[in-house]
Amino acid sequence: MLRLMIVDDEQIIREALSSMIDYTSLGYEVIATAKNGMEAYDRIRDDYPDVVITDIKMPILNGLELIERASRIDSRITFILLSGYGEFEYAKQAMTYGVRYYLLKPTDKQELINCLDTIREEKKQKEVQQKAEQALLLKDMQSPLEQGLLMEALDQPDNFPQVFKKYQGLLSFPEKGLYACICSFVEETYLKSFLKDIVRILLSCGAESVFPVIYVKNSALFVLSSPTLAHQEKIRQSLEELHYPQQCVTFETSFLHGDTSEDLFAQIISKISRYERILLIRPETGETRDFHNNMAAPWRISKLREAFTASPAETDIPSLLDSVFTPSMTPDVAKNIALGLFLNPDNSGQEPPLDIACDFFRRLYSCTQTSEIRKLAEIVLLQEKDEAASSKGGANISLLKSYVEAHLDCETLSLKWLAENYLFVSVGYLSKQFVKEEGIRFSDYLNKKRMEQAIRLMVYYHNDNIKTIARSVGFGNNPQYFSQVFKKYTGYTPTEYIEKVGASAPS
Known part of the structure; x- marks a missing residue:
């Protein structure tokens, strides 16, 4: 509606x-x-x-x-x-x-x-166009999300169902209908040639790959849709016919099946969990991600969250972030950490709403500096701290109020802007929580804060330049509108109030 x-x-x-x-x-x-x-x-x-x-x-x-x-x-x-x-x-x-x-x-x-x-x-x-844009954004986000799924699943094997549910929608996995093919004895020397052949074989068989090739210790695993026996047999024959110079061993092929996609990925995680070095390779482009030396490993995010949870005050969060987001950290590594924090704030397994997730992804991947990414990570952690500390269960309100205090001169402040561009939450949820916790609507709160600031300026400076005061509290070049709001909240016009202040000031 x-x-x-x-x-x-x-x-x-x-x-x-x-x-x-x-x-x-x-x-x-x-x-x-x-x-x-x-x-x-x-x-x-x-x-x-x-x-x-x-x-x-x-x-x-x-x-x-x-x-x-x-x-x-x-x-x-x-x-x-x-x-x-x-x-x-x-x-x-x-x-x-x-x-x-x-x-x-x-x-x-x-x-x-x-x-x-x-x-x-x-x-x-x-809306159709927006969904198409979201699909393109998720396509751009696919590699870090795929890596995030495997890293979290390997780090939290006992919590796998929750981890998988969180990523399932973002990666567009169906509920069922996937299977995995494992090809053994693929030496890394021949991996590049093998990947080219994989693309050719899958194309000829009409099979679609839905996840990058996972390569561990001379074994390549790829996840496919359309699990018919005819497909499998054709893929098996094609793979076992492959041969490369100086290769002594014939490839061996086996398949994994699960009642659901979650079951299948649970088996995959079990298969690869004992290997120290894991490669994720997109065969069409050759893009490769190596888990072994990744600074944004799950333990790093886990340690940060543990320290944050144990921290008694919000004032400790900046120092915790400084210890992680060092000046030498590259933006790519910083993005992986921020992404992990956003997707896994409390191990609840709840996938963030698509609109909110895309807003965060868009903001995150528009950042070019590690310092910008650190600020986003701070918002994520402060939201979590606020939610954990609030007996009413209402997150984000203290963050919102702090932002308003610091940006009273901004004309474009609105609940919708704050929800979509700063807090990355549903505007409907934020509106209900604000009224619940503050007892007034956001616009009344914002106007009240602006009028309080205007009064402070009048008292301190005895300033009769209404245009300047209006601009400084977010009314831009509309002193008439400012005057009307001011009278509504104080009973005086700005000029009357300044005269009243001047009359009461000591001579």
Whole structure:
């Protein structure tokens, strides 16, 4: 369901718009109504709508000002603008903010339905595109995720079902239908030629490889789909016919089967667990990952988590991270550690939601410096510390509050931005937790903090430059909007308050 908000300063119009259509049948849920632009803007920061129907002429913040400010905190909101005759200039200005949907008052029911239908289809197309982009991102992430699966599984053999479930969706493993082929007596000298032949053989047999070749001690193991006996026999014959110069021993082939993919990988882990050096090789490209000397081995992440768990205070976390993320550490190694921390915070076996995981992966793999990656790892650890310490079970809130305190001058602060770009959690979950722990909505909390900071600036500097104060507490170049919010929270305009402060100051 798409989330819909209705904004109009006339109650009769708000009520008419709310009741004139069966929004549910169109795939919409009316989540809020607002009587002016300021109220709507605060609700947008809390309720993250997909579509907003708004009037142009409203008190405090008009429709265009609302669109301008709301677009900064969430560019994905689609606006439907309600306008009267003679308001064409307003409509022209709205086009500069990307608004494409206009309805004349009084609103025609069928025109509104057509508009909502079009927007819904556009959103569906964008969702399809987003899923395609996520698939590409997961493809780029495939190698570190595959390595992460094997490393964690080898490190936690007693916890294998939970480890596998966490990676299964991210690596797109089916519930069943996989099998593994083991080819023995493959000397490393001939490994490159063997891999080329593997690609050719699988192609000719119509078999699909779903995991890199695992190579341990002269044995190569590859995981395949379509487990028919005809496939297996053809692969066996093709492999045992291979021969390389100076090779004395004929290859031997065997197969592993499991009732489920999890069963199969449990057998694979059991087979390779006794080997000290393990290679993961993508035969199509020759990309090779060697576990033996990997600095981001599971024990490193485990040791970091053990030290972190034993640490009594959040202030110890930076020093713990400094001991791991050293200046000489390469970004690739740092990414492996951060990825391990994110995917395995508490051994719960819960796979993170795909949207959240992709947000984190995108952010992580856009980092080019180890110091940037360290900051992401710190967020992950602080989230875990917050959740462990909170008797209410609500994680992330102290992190959110700290971020707000440090960024009160940022115009684009919103719950959705913080959830997707800083905390990597569901915005719905974060919204509920914030209200539960703080007893107020996020927008009220943010405005309260901004007004408290504005008052501090006025008292300290006796500053009558309202524009400067407005900018410094996140209202940008809109001192009028700042003045309205300030009066709502204090009962005074900024000018009145400054005069009051000046009058009470000692001469």
